Amino acid sequence: MEERIARFIAGLRASGVRVSIAESQDAWRAISHLGIQDREAFRLSLRSTLVKDASSIPVFDDLFTQYFGQAPPPLLDPQAELTPEQQQMLQNMVQQMLDQLGSNVQQLLDWLLNGQNPTQDELDALADQAGMNDMPSLSRWEAEQIARRMQRMLGWDWLQEVLDNLWEALAEQGMDPHTIEQLKEQVAQNQERLQEQIGEYAGQHMRDNRVENAQRQKPINDLMQRPFGSLNQTDMERLRQEVRRLAARLRSRAALRQKRGKQGKLDPKSTIRANLRYNGVPFDVRYRERRLKPKLVTILDVSTSMRPVAEFFLRLLYELQDQIQKTRSFAFIDHLEDVTPDLLTTQIDEAITVVLTKLPSGYYNTDLGYSLRQFETAYLDTVDSRTTVVVLGDGRNNYNDPGLEVLSTINRRARRLIWMNPEHPAQWGTGDSDMLSYAPNCSEVYQVCNLAQLEQAIDRILL
Amino acid sequence: MSDTVHQVQQALATQQYIATDVIATVLFLAEKLGKPLLAEGPAGVGKTELSKAWAAATNRELVRLQCYEGLDESKALYEWEYAKQMLYTQLLRDKLSDLLASTHSLTEAADQLAQEEDVFFSERFLLPRPLLRAISSDTPTVLLIDEIDRADAEFEAFLLEVLSDFQVSIPEIGTITAKQRPVVFLTSNNTRELSEALKRRCLYIYIDYPDTEEELRIVQLKVPDLAPKLAQQAVQTVQALRQLNLKKNPSISETLDWARALVTLNAQAIDSQVLENTLTVLLKYEADVERARRAMQRQQGDNGYGRTYR
Incomplete structure (x- = not known):
């Protein structure tokens, strides 16, 4: 969580909100008082300490949902309630199907059927294949594209067919329909969750990307020295x-x-006039004020x-x-x-x-x-x-x-x-x-x- | 919302101030972190009222510093009572002569006088202004610095010093540190950009016009005599007016004034006649009144020029 908040602050800075170190310290102190359990209180403690400008509030709200959206839930383990024999049966069937199809969907099936969450390395490798690292910077739309491409690399398009075959084969093998129904449902849920995880991975990358880009930008002093004629739109x-x-x-x-x-400029005229009522004793000294x-x-x-x-x-x-x-x-x-x-x-x-x-x-x-x-x-x-x-x-x-x-x-x-x-x-x-x-x-x-x-x-x- | 924040809300409610969750949370944090609270927003949404309510709810004295262009340290912090000092020297002249009579040389006299100098630069002759009053008070206070955006940038810089350490130095006396840290509220109508250094030291809250539901609650709380149906209608009218892009939007206090006016006039419904008579309570510019009138008539199927196109 702490790392995420630090990243969030970096994200705010990258989007042009000025956050000083003192302010981020205030944010930590505020969180220590209100905690992070209550999402709304958490949001407000961050907002009141980090954002000091009404015009930056929309930026904050947008980034907040991006950084502190619901974390994608972990995958379920569909085999938890199966008997050892049934597990064995499933393993065998999967092995058979994979032998027929080649190994295209193997990793995907592993994740979905065993409830094993993809590791960071696996995701990195996948993203690299999908061409994410070739892009200098990701827009939100591009991030979604990458996520979709990652799914396709895993053989998502084949998945439904393979699963349908699997359920049929299991039914032929004599697994009872109730268990198959349960399996089916859990795998469907896992599918959704995996999709979210991949989406989140790409989104995370996009945000880091933005922070890095902002840090790489030309220092503002350089821009100030450049003639107006040579500035492009972003510089302007x-x-x-x-x-x-x-x-x-x-x-x-x-x-x-x-x-x-x-x-220190005494105004003698005004002083004398003001002190006439004190018999000329200068109680009330007037200074000259220059309108500049x-x-x-x-x-x-x-x-x-x-x-x-x-x-x-x-x-x-x-x-x-x-x-x-x-x-x-x-x-x-x-x-x-x-x-x-x-x-x-x-x-x-x-x-x-x-x-x-x-x-x-x-x-x-x-x-x-x-x-x-x-x-x-x-x-x-x-x-x-x-x-x-x-x-x-x-x-x-x-x-x-x-x-x-x-x-x-x-x-x-x-x-x-x-x-x-x-x-x-x-x-x-x-x-x-x-x-x-x-x-x-x-x-x-x-x-x-x-x-x-x-x-x-x-x-x-x-x- | 957690219990603690809820308590803040309830405390404010006892002062007839309806605080949203946002306001209550930020106020709670300001109190906990010991930071000044900077409230920005359009005029008349209850920024000043909030500090008053909080002072009353927590039983603290409210010290108010109203800012204006040209406000300087002597008006905000302290001033030597020059006239009083002068008066005392005049009256004590004999005593001074006695004191100095025993001396033989000029140096001796000057030394003698120097020993007594402190008498004239003591707190007796110090005229405390709001900032010093809030800091030196023995009981906890709520310090309200109202409309800080009207003060000069120069004064803002001076405030920084006070707000970060809660101490003031008076050259003749020394440093006065706050015995009780006051809770500080700053309000701004956003007429100019405040310096970043000042903002950095404060917690920030933007108070906007309330939505229909909140405003209705406020009206019902403050003007209980108004019939519920009429109150509903009135609030809806005001909310609609705020959408009109007027020169000056009607504020909450103006809604309340209007509600009271409706009660006084014993209005049964908000029809064009009543509106015609009371619109000036809500709108303070002739152009705004004109625009509102036309919009209302458009709503009633009239194009505002005495003919209908239907």
Whole structure:
């Protein structure tokens, strides 16, 4: 049992639930209080100690049934109630039938008629024959396939015929019908149990497989250093899960800054005013509190090449909502759209799909200059001296008018104008890139071609 | 369920709190392992109520710390009563002069004063806030840290220290260790992600809206005057409302308010007239009320625009 629980925890980790050592220790302690007899109590003691996130509960429940399903029952011994003569008769008949048929079903009959459970080695050998070890990883469906193939290797398809022959032969030999009926029933039960055992064996293998695969995955730090363009679907998925932890890191960094920002700055004006009623004796000392939470206006390029960057940018921003006073978000390709209301939903995944489908990618002419001018006419009042403006774009403008004067207007009005560009600085200004003319009009410019760089750049926004 | 868990359930039942097996089991474990219990879930499902009921059931004092943005140590842990200290120095000025009169040099006076300094930084001038109160209490307490998700991340980090060791250090006095470990409840409405470090130290329970049967039991327990048939109908209506994807789902407390309203209005059945009049007890947004009204009318075969298509 202990080993099974340890495996279960490993399985949880492999499925992306973060379980610390301290938490698994708690789980053991909880089990020592409630025991494992009561399945529901056992499940709850594991769940309340290991899972700390409502979204992980379905994963837990699914894995729990997989790992702690009913253990397949051992095989019955159908010969237990037979007299020695009858046993002898059965042995002889089986031997005869096997001689006729060849040894294909011998092992299977041994197990079923003697109530002998297959050993681990036997199962391993069988699985190897069935080709399980050739597969790098098993899905649940593949595991079922393997189990079925293992049965076939044992001669399962012949079994019914052989057994029918056996019962007939036994009846001819003069065994009484009642005993045969009993034998028949028990063997049928054994058949079911054996099937379950094999299924469980394959399932177990599948789960171990998953744990191993998870351990073999590339470390997340490597992924964070890789450019967005070179990531495949699975990598993206892993990075998406990582975003929340990144955000937590950024948040604690920002919180620390807030704390320092608050320390030790006496606010004389407020102190004097507060203490007038005490005759000017400073009972009530007031400190200056600096609001460090930025107001944000973001202008995002969501053309095809920019999509992954824009997605992760939005995800990080979403997680950091509580560190930002107010956000207005705009997306553009050839024209500008206000996407602020779309991002106000609770589900970030939904929100991102909505934003990205509002401006579907296709044969568009990216036109940053026009979008900026549109911004100037319609939304310039969103920018004031306390606003940080973030432009996320590659600065490639299809040789359109870059709209430099608008950008410098925005820069003058805003507290800071931060440009994030996924391209390497060496590429700026090549071809249709207007980046080199944009750059002098920004207060800060960052390259954000991978998640690590994006994290650092966003940390600067929160400053 | 084992007997012990059953006892928890019964103890809570004496406080008119109906605990599911899940809640009772996790609460039992929290008590046994001495770990804080973090309860998450939508607003108004009885997270706060649970700690109150448990405090009453176990005869412990409930110390409540309501979190909000900007909550800091001085509001949560302790504060020096600056005004009181100041007042005392003013009033004791003569006494101080007497004390220092016998000294001959400045150093001597300072030394003399230093000996008495402790007077002004003693527990006399310490204003204990909820956390310190729970820790320094002589009798066992239940500490409720309500809506932790509203506090800043900074405060969360500070809480970690308190929750893992149950001790606080006050620079001027020293470390105060809990005489009686309080049972700690944390609640969160899930408006933001809590830090993993905090979650790691707690047992976790997600309390969702109850199913029809449980809610009916709660309504019957708390509003016994409501006719059983009407209660059944009311609960079913609320459950149906929760499926509507509203801005704010009606909580259990709102179901109870509604049930009381039905009793007060002496309603015989939940028909469109009664609903029309009382829907605002359940739903707090105009858009929600509108949506619910339309859904109800659809159910009655009306498309909500005054015509039927049938």
